[in-house]
Amino acid sequence: MKKNILKRVLTLALAALLTLSLFACGKKNNDSSTSTSGATSYKVGICNYVDDASLNQIVDNIKTQLAAIGQEKGVTFEISYDNCNADSAVLNQIIANFIADKVDLMIGVATPVAVAMQAATEGTDIPVVFAAVSDPVSAGLVESLEAPGANITGTSDYLDTDAILDLIFAANPGAKNIALLYDQGQDSSTTPIKNAKAYLDKKGVSYKEYNGTTTDEISLAVSSIVADKADAVFTPTDNTVMTAELAIYETLAKAGIPHYTGADSFALNGAFLGYGVDYANLGVETANMVSGILLDGNKPATTPVLTFDNGTATINTDICKELGLNYDDLAKTFAPLCTKVQSIVTAENFDDLNK
Template sequence: MKTMNMISRRSFLKATAAAAVVSALGLTGCGSSGSSAAASSTASSAAGSAAAASEAGQTFKVGIVNYVDHASLNQIVASVESRLDEVGAEKGVTFDYADYYANAQADQSNLNQIGADLVADQVDVIVAVATPTAATMLAAVEDTDIPVVYSAVTDPVSAGFDGEEGITGTSDALNTEAIMNLITAINPDIDTIGLLYDLSQDASTQAIADAKAFCDSKGIKYIEKNGTTTAEVQMAAEALVAAGVKAVFTPTDNTVMTAELSIYETFTDAGVMHFTGADSFALNGAFVGYGVDYVQLGEATADMVVELLCGGKTPADLPYQTFDNGIVTINTESCEALGLDLDTVKEAFKPYCTEIVVVTTQENF
């Protein structure tokens, strides 16, 4: 995958002038083109929501806001962009996202500034990647006709998005029981499992609760360690190794994902298997990633954008989407470092997944 810019070029110029560090995005209506005058934006938005189709040659401004540089989230962004390019070519329209991409680098003040700039720039739709991004963008577009399409929101209901006007998207909800079954399949006698996550990550809350319930039902002890920064996650990983756990579970946690390249060797050197909630963890060194296909997630997100801009749909017409959790991704290098036979691991996992993919560690993708 391509390396994502931290902020867009246009916003960098704004940031330099205003001492801000993030880029800008904005909105007009579905039926209006990106070059419509500000004075007609409200009327255009109202008319656009009822439009049956886009006109050839139209240009739509698509704001894409990423929460942080993170393997899974970057995969989604690249997939959204690729799909929009594909559909744009088919329909003879242009989805201009290049001028409206921003990465908040996990900073709430950045998100707030991006949200303010979105409205001022009058983009046609905002794609918000990850729960904090979606929540901030939804607040930013209050009292406007700007639709928000989120991606990688693990629990849209708990986040308050389900049924909320003006927002829809795709969820990467994790089937925690399935991944816990993977742990016990290869470790049938395991008596203690480590739980590594960031307490502040909404995406981790339910999954960790489910993991604890699973352990309680099986009579397995668990040890929790937390971190809110890469350095803290490193210390937490070392603490789990010192505690003697042989397997660690991490859900779709953005903080731990960002730190994975810094901790995977700590685990493999100690013979600890790291089971995680996304394939991107495995691409960054974790033994196993399990969950949704983030490329597919991005494509589905882009298709919702197209429905809004070119199909005359509103967010209320498009319920949020979830995906089957059944893809196991095994890092073969970590598997070997752990002293495990790949074929034996595959056989143990087969009853608990729909597909097995093998990868090697990649620092950039």
């Protein structure tokens, strides 16, 4: 009798222990899940340098493409986005916040952001993907475009300066005085301005440099350009001038001076012409690169920097009329020098064109 009672007690105790063990295992499994429905979640920190049409377009397309990839692959990209507005102290704080939040990857839009991210993540395992860095080698971000060599890679909006200047002289073969408008502190302007000087020196055409670091300073520089009666203005992919474009385009147009620039967003904001990469596509390809690193295990150090065809010329037809020029005639003149010639009208953002 005692033996049966003891056997029954042992059986009940063993069953209780087994139940507790199964419950504990199940609880541990649920706690370790990164998200619901078995999906995996990745934290991505995006920092934009300034609020302008080109860079905003890049960010919008990065977000949209990551969302599409996430839906297709059954993963979630938790995006933290911020804009430092060209303030280095704010930029460093944003990056520090990303690190504290333990992001899986950082995206730096424009050269200053990419440089700061690379410095801040040195010695960590956080990969950095940059977007719209005009000269990543000269900026010290990568060893070469083909083999970055560090925990960073990305997309470049390298500018074919000679191609833009060719357009100036195709439209006005007699141009003799070219204004070079840019911010000396912008890394994206250093190489293109150097190349522009070499081009103009070889052609025997006079030029003068005009600089500014704020919208007010750029506006003053434009006043000097008008007073000096420049035949045309050249600006590369300079974020400071891009931010100021809405404040200066009318002054240049009224003076009859065409502004040739390194991105279609300048033309959107009132420049006569923007020549360069498709920033919407650049954003998409940046997101694809992020996906390759996080989902496919690609190593940034061996992932080539992606460059694009700079062959699209975007003409602002509003400014074209004000300058007394004919869009159709210009399109025919520029066609042999470009992959594509397209038109645009003045607006603050690309989304405004669809309203």
